Amino acid sequence: MAVRSTIMDTNSFRPEMESALDPQTRQLTRERAVLGPAYRLFYRKPVHLVRGRGSHLWDADGVEYLDVYNNVASVGHCNPRVVEAITRQASMLNTHTRYLHENVLHYAEDILSTMPDEVNRIMFQCTGSEANDLAIRVAQSYTGGQGVIVTHEAYHGNSALTSKLSPALGTAQSLGLRMRMIPTPDTYRVEIAGQVANECSPEVFGGWMADQLAQAVADMKRHGIKFAAFLADSIFSSDGVYPAPVGYLKPVIDKVHELGGVFIADEVQPGFTRTGDAFWGFQRHGVVPDLVTSGKPMANGLPTSLMAARAEVLEPFASSVPYFNTFGGNPVCMAAAQATLDVMRDEDTMGNAKKVGGVFMKALKEFQAEHACIGDLRGAGLYIACEIVKPGTKDPDQRKALDILESLRGNRVLTSVCGRYGNILKLRPPLVFSEDDVDWFSTAFGKTLKECGE
Amino acid sequence: MAVRSTIMDTNSFRPEMESALDPQTRQLTRERAVLGPAYRLFYRKPVHLVRGRGSHLWDADGVEYLDVYNNVASVGHCNPRVVEAITRQASMLNTHTRYLHENVLHYAEDILSTMPDEVNRIMFQCTGSEANDLAIRVAQSYTGGQGVIVTHEAYHGNSALTSKLSPALGTAQSLGLRMRMIPTPDTYRVEIAGQVANECSPEVFGGWMADQLAQAVADMKRHGIKFAAFLADSIFSSDGVYPAPVGYLKPVIDKVHELGGVFIADEVQPGFTRTGDAFWGFQRHGVVPDLVTSGKPMANGLPTSLMAARAEVLEPFASSVPYFNTFGGNPVCMAAAQATLDVMRDEDTMGNAKKVGGVFMKALKEFQAEHACIGDLRGAGLYIACEIVKPGTKDPDQRKALDILESLRGNRVLTSVCGRYGNILKLRPPLVFSEDDVDWFSTAFGKTLKECGE
Numbered sequence: 001m002a003v004r005s006t007i008m009d010t011n012s013f014r015p016e017m018e019s020a021l022d023p024q025t026r027q028l029t030r031e032r033a034v035l036g037p038a039y040r041l042f043y044r045k046p047v048h049l050v051r052g053r054g055s056h057l058w059d060a061d062g063v064e065y066l067d068v069y070n071n072v073a074s075v076g077h078c079n080p081r082v083v084e085a086i087t088r089q090a091s092m093l094n095t096h097t098r099y100l101h102e103n104v105l106h107y108a109e110d111i112l113s114t115m116p117d118e119v120n121r122i123m124f125q126c127t128g129s130e131a132n133d134l135a136i137r138v139a140q141s142y143t144g145g146q147g148v149i150v151t152h153e154a155y156h157g158n159s160a161l162t163s164k165l166s167p168a169l170g171t172a173q174s175l176g177l178r179m180r181m182i183p184t185p186d187t188y189r190v191e192i193a194g195q196v197a198n199e200c201s202p203e204v205f206g207g208w209m210a211d212q213l214a215q216a217v218a219d220m221k222r223h224g225i226k227f228a229a230f231l232a233d234s235i236f237s238s239d240g241v242y243p244a245p246v247g248y249l250k251p252v253i254d255k256v257h258e259l260g261g262v263f264i265a266d267e268v269q270p271g272f273t274r275t276g277d278a279f280w281g282f283q284r285h286g287v288v289p290d291l292v293t294s295g296k297p298m299a300n301g302l303p304t305s306l307m308a309a310r311a312e313v314l315e316p317f318a319s320s321v322p323y324f325n326t327f328g329g330n331p332v333c334m335a336a337a338q339a340t341l342d343v344m345r346d347e348d349t350m351g352n353a354k355k356v357g358g359v360f361m362k363a364l365k366e367f368q369a370e371h372a373c374i375g376d377l378r379g380a381g382l383y384i385a386c387e388i389v390k391p392g393t394k395d396p397d398q399r400k401a402l403d404i405l406e407s408l409r410g411n412r413v414l415t416s417v418c419g420r421y422g423n424i425l426k427l428r429p430p431l432v433f434s435e436d437d438v439d440w441f442s443t444a445f446g447k448t449l450k451e452c453g454e
Numbered sequence: 455m456a457v458r459s460t461i462m463d464t465n466s467f468r469p470e471m472e473s474a475l476d477p478q479t480r481q482l483t484r485e486r487a488v489l490g491p492a493y494r495l496f497y498r499k500p501v502h503l504v505r506g507r508g509s510h511l512w513d514a515d516g517v518e519y520l521d522v523y524n525n526v527a528s529v530g531h532c533n534p535r536v537v538e539a540i541t542r543q544a545s546m547l548n549t550h551t552r553y554l555h556e557n558v559l560h561y562a563e564d565i566l567s568t569m570p571d572e573v574n575r576i577m578f579q580c581t582g583s584e585a586n587d588l589a590i591r592v593a594q595s596y597t598g599g600q601g602v603i604v605t606h607e608a609y610h611g612n613s614a615l616t617s618k619l620s621p622a623l624g625t626a627q628s629l630g631l632r633m634r635m636i637p638t639p640d641t642y643r644v645e646i647a648g649q650v651a652n653e654c655s656p657e658v659f660g661g662w663m664a665d666q667l668a669q670a671v672a673d674m675k676r677h678g679i680k681f682a683a684f685l686a687d688s689i690f691s692s693d694g695v696y697p698a699p700v701g702y703l704k705p706v707i708d709k710v711h712e713l714g715g716v717f718i719a720d721e722v723q724p725g726f727t728r729t730g731d732a733f734w735g736f737q738r739h740g741v742v743p744d745l746v747t748s749g750k751p752m753a754n755g756l757p758t759s760l761m762a763a764r765a766e767v768l769e770p771f772a773s774s775v776p777y778f779n780t781f782g783g784n785p786v787c788m789a790a791a792q793a794t795l796d797v798m799r800d801e802d803t804m805g806n807a808k809k810v811g812g813v814f815m816k817a818l819k820e821f822q823a824e825h826a827c828i829g830d831l832r833g834a835g836l837y838i839a840c841e842i843v844k845p846g847t848k849d850p851d852q853r854k855a856l857d858i859l860e861s862l863r864g865n866r867v868l869t870s871v872c873g874r875y876g877n878i879l880k881l882r883p884p885l886v887f888s889e890d891d892v893d894w895f896s897t898a899f900g901k902t903l904k905e906c907g908e
Contacts, residue, residue: 031559034566035783036575036765038772039551048554052547070549072780078545087541091532093506094755095524097493100502105485112488121490126580126757127781133613158777159587161614172774296780301548303580303757303781311490318492320626323612326526326750327581327757329489 010398010422011405013041021045024060042416043409052077055430055437057414066440068415068429074272074297075343076432082300085339086332094332097124098324103334110341114279115308116288122308123318124329128268128295129157131305134323135264135291136161136229138309141317142290143262145226146178149216153184153420155238156231156266165231168238178225180216184239184420185209185248188376188387189394198378202247209248210255217259229264229291230256234281237269240419241385241426243378246277249285262290262313268305269383272297273344273431276354276381284380297431299336303327349431353381356433360384363442371454373400382433385418386425396421400452407451411444464852464876465859467495475499478514496870497863506531509884509891511868520894522869522883528726528751529797530886536754539793540786548786551578552778557788564795568733569762570742576762577772578783582722582749583611585759588777589718589745590615590683592763595771596744597716599680600632603670607638607874609692610685610720619685622692632679634670638693638874639663639702642830642841643848652832656701656739663702664709671713683718683745684710688735691723694873695839695880697832700731703739716744716767722759723837726751727798727885730808730835738834751885753790757781803885807835810887814838817896825908827854836887839872840879850875854906861905865898 018026025048032039047065051058054076057065067077075082089103097104108122125131140146148165150156155168163169164176175181183190187198187205197205217227234249236242253263270281271294278284280292290313295305305328317323327333344350361379364386368374375389388401401423408415418426429437472480479502486493501519505512508530511519521531529536543557551558562576579585594600602619604610609622617623618630629635637644641652641659651659671681688703690696707717724735725748732738734746744767749759759782771777781787798804815833818840822828829843842855855877862869872880883891 025554028554028556028559031563032554034559034562034574034576035551036577036763036768036772038577038768038775038777040776040778041554042552046554049547049549050555052549057547057549072550073548077547077549080545083541083544086544087537090537090540090755091534093503093511093531094527095503095506095511095531096526097489098496100479100482100486100495100500101504102482105482105488108488109485120488122488123490123492127584127779129779130581130584130613137614137617158779159584159613159615160591163591163775169776173776301544301781301784301786303784303787309490314490314492318490321492321617322494322623322627323492324494325581325583325612327755330755330757332755333757 011042011402011416013043013046017044024048044406045409047409047414055433064412066413066437066444068413068427068441070430071269071274071428072296072301073430075300075340075347075349076430079300079343081343082336082339085335086302089332089335094330096326097329101331103331103338104329107334107338107341110338111306112308115292118288118310119292119308121311121314122306123323125305125307125325126303126327128266128293128305129159129162130325131293131295131307132157132162132231132264132266133159135293135307136165136231138307138314138317139229139262139264139291142313143226143228143260145228145261147217147220147225147227148176148179149213149230150179150181151184151232151236151239152181153239154232178220180220182209182212182216185236185242186240187242187244187378198244200245202245203251205245206248206251210251213252213255214259217261227259227261229262231264231266233266233269234285235270235275235380235383238418240424241378241383243275243380243383246284247286249282249287253287263287264291264293265289267292267294268296273350273353274381274383276350276357279350298340299333300340302333302336304333304337344431347432352433353431356435356438357381357384359435360427360433360438360441363438367445367449371449373397373454379427382429382431384427386427388423388425396423398423401425403452404448407448408444411447413441413444465496465856465870467497467500471498478502498860499863501863501868509887518866520867520891520898522867522881522895524884525723525728525882526750526755527884529754529794529801529803530884533754533797535797536790536793539789540756543786543789548784550780551783555785557785557792558783561788561792561795564792565760566762569746572742572764573746573762575765575768576760577777579759579761579779580757580781582720582747582759583613583616584779585747585749585761586611586616586685586718586720587613589747589761590619590685592761592768592771593683593716593718593745596767597680597682597714599682599715601671601674601679601681602630602633603667603684604633604635605638605686605690605693606635607693608686632674634674636663636666636670639690639696640694641696641698641832652698654699656699657705659699660702660705664705667706667709668713671715681713681715683716685718685720687720687723688739689724689729689834689837691880692872694878695832695837697729697738697834697837700738701740703736703741707741717741718745718747719743721746721748722750727804728807728835728837730804730811733804752794753787754794756787756790758787758791798885801886806887807885810889810892811835811838813889814881814887814892814895817892821899821903825903827851827908833881836883836885838881840881842877842879850877852877855879857906858902861902862898865901867895867898
């Protein structure tokens with residue numbers, strides 16, 4: 001099983017694919033040279049989008065796509081209530097948190113009300129990277145340690161600090177000297193005492209994971225590094241999406257605390273009702289984090305993020321080191337975040353994620369019964385992973401996964417892949433995804449599997 | 455001369471000042487406990503703003519203030535063209551740079567056209583901190599070095615990496631082991647061969663500064679650190695604003711290159727026409743940077759920033775390490791940035807900064823002639839520093855500067871202080887500041903000086 005060296009090898013356009021493009025698309029991809037070589041475009045034939053609404057997107061030729069990938073537009077592309085809130089506040093005032101403003105205070109109270117009582121302080125930034133970067137510093141200040149543990153394919157941000165905690169970036173990005181990785185909680189492949197993990201109890205699987213963590217902390221100690229934090233998103237998104245057995249994080253977080261560390265719940269992926277059974281991913285597992293971070297789905301597309309904390313964990317850092325984020329918590333971003341949260345409540349996106357996620361999973365299981373290339377299906381709410389493997393084995397089939405992706409694009413469904421081997425379809429649509437959307441997906445997926453020789 | 459230990463000692467509200475507040479303001483300051491101890495409010499009596507337009511702001515009681523501080527609202531608070539651009543794009547589509555979109559490409563070309571030809575690549579982030587964080591990594595990758603030089607009171611961001619390059623954060627924030635500081639280019643106090651710096655030629659003063667830099671690089675070398683970058687904003691804003699003698703950076707940047715480093719021009723402060731004589735601060739000094747960063751004034755309040763680079767400097771990093779910023783360069787932020795740039799051109803903010811900045815400086819000089827507490831006035835365009843000192847000396851008078859600040863607030867003018875001793879009024883209004891605004895300021899300043907016993 002070849003392991004990718006960087007995420008470049010996954011879903012992305014490369015200049016040598018240029019000849020297959022129509023003139024306008026080719027022109028736009030050429031113009032992107034100005035952005036330098038770090039930018040990647042999705043798809044062998046990149047998509048040129050011009051309009052969005054709900055869970056649907058339209059390209060420059062008027063072709064309509066179903067969006068089964070973008071969690072940023074959490075309450076739907078161009079949600080009119082969010083747009084209206086942005087317009088109203090942008091027309092009124094947009095300053096910063098060194099003047100008093102209700103928006104940041106009201107939203108702070110409102111969003112904290114969705115969290116455990118122990119998590120009672122919150123600070124605002126603009127990106128998930130900024131939130132994680134700050135959370136690490138807060139955790140290190142509180143524990144007096146430096147050591148951070150993440151999973152083997154984790155992605156936690158693009159800042160200097162968080163990049164060094166993001167093995168998913170590939171081997172060209174050096175990892176921190178004081179970080180350690182524990183294995184991906186791959187419930188499809190890990191076996192414990194002869195039993196596949198997804199058939200284990202949460203206690204057994206969580207116990208296995210807690211052991212991995214304890215070993216990593218022991219190794220840190222051997223190198224003179226004091227353990228500070230376990231940083232994880234509770235659905236292990238870039239590792240490949242591992243939502244169950246629900247509760248398996250509990251023994252892990254207990255171990256984190258026993259060993260003197262704190263748990264930073266990175267809720268960029270599972271948070272904001274996506275999993276259908278809780279507002280936050282960590283709540284599904286019955287754990288209380290010391291720090292919570294989120295970003296992407298928070299303000300439906302405006303750059304907005306948060307770092308929430310237990311007061312006593314925040315105190316040592318925040319009472320000594322000045323931190324000011326010019327745009328973080330500004331009235332316009334807070335208005336967008338508030339409108340997003342209001343829509344989540346009023347339209348019960350949690351209920352919708354549960355209901356439509358269930359219908360979606362059922363439809364996928366029907367495909368699985370017919371197609372041996374679908375090795376595993378797992379998910380929570382509107383976060384579903386579909387593993388493409390070589391029939392009769394658990395060997396990842398990245399080539400087929402990428403073929404499926406391109407074919408789905410041709411059949412007007414947008415998504416992408418994740419996981420160490422880039423063979424896992426990541427199905428993570430806007431939270432307003434409907435049963436009709438599932439039908440749209442199913443029709444396209446059926447055609448795609450046929451096109452891919454299934 | 456007492457040096458502040460952290461920026462907490464400057465312009466900020468503290469809970470013990472609560473009794474002087476009206477009930478509503480008191481209530482709001484109390485509610486801010488939820489944000490934790492890192493947040494600071496301006497003023498002993500914080501301002502509760504609800505509305506803005508042009509260079510004017512209104513509080514909850516309808517009191518109108520002149521804004522002489524906020525560079526984020528660069529083309530004026532709630533500029534209707536920017537609001538309209540945001541609304542239009544937010545109603546149409548807001549995704550990310552992994553799909554093709556014209557906005558990011560058109561803005562990229564447009565903003566690069568304001569820079570030297572050599573700076574021909576650009577990447578987008580959400581905050582100035584993110585831009586500097588990335589620029590450092592790019593510089594280190596290109597040079598193979600780690601060492602970064604900043605000035606003694608520099609502020610370059612709030613990420614883990616940039617905080618360690620920001621001595622202005624105070625002594626509780628540890629600095630990087632591989633960074634060195636050179637003295638503030640304090641043209642009011644530094645003497646070279648018996649001559650005050652602001653009377654020296656740019657060559658002589660720049661030569662002095664280049665010597666300081668060479669010494670810092672030599673010290674790095676002695677510690678086994680390879681020099682990577684000189685990171686500076688060309689107006690040295692948090693150091694205290696030192697815009698002249700124009701050209702003094704030239705010998706410094708020549709020395710940076712001679713010693714194998716790159717120059718990162720942090721244009722968060724001087725960029726976007728503020729200095730009245732160039733679009734970018736570095737252009738005033740006749741130097742070409744290797745990397746350019748900016749943020750605050752770029753999109754009139756939406757979280758948007760940039761890192762531009764010479765292609766060959768960007769290459770080693772960007773062709774090997776994946777970098778994706780979810781919100782960076784998104785269609786809405788780019789629409790706001792484009793509208794801001796369009797307004798800057800159409801309303802000639804550069805010309806306005808030059809003209810009104812000149813009128814502003816003239817008015818201030820008249821006050822200086824009458825008031826010995828005004829020790830030095832220096833500026834470029836709409837970026838003016840007014841040093842408050844003990845009469846007959848150059849000793850900073852922070853207490854009086856803070857009294858002036860509070861009195862100005864009472865007289866409906868908002869600004870703040872900067873510099874090592876917190877005694878320098880930082881006058882940095884929106885770029886649409888008018889001659890009427892100068893009159894408003896002058897009336898308030900006259901009253902204030904009287905109230906402060908001048």
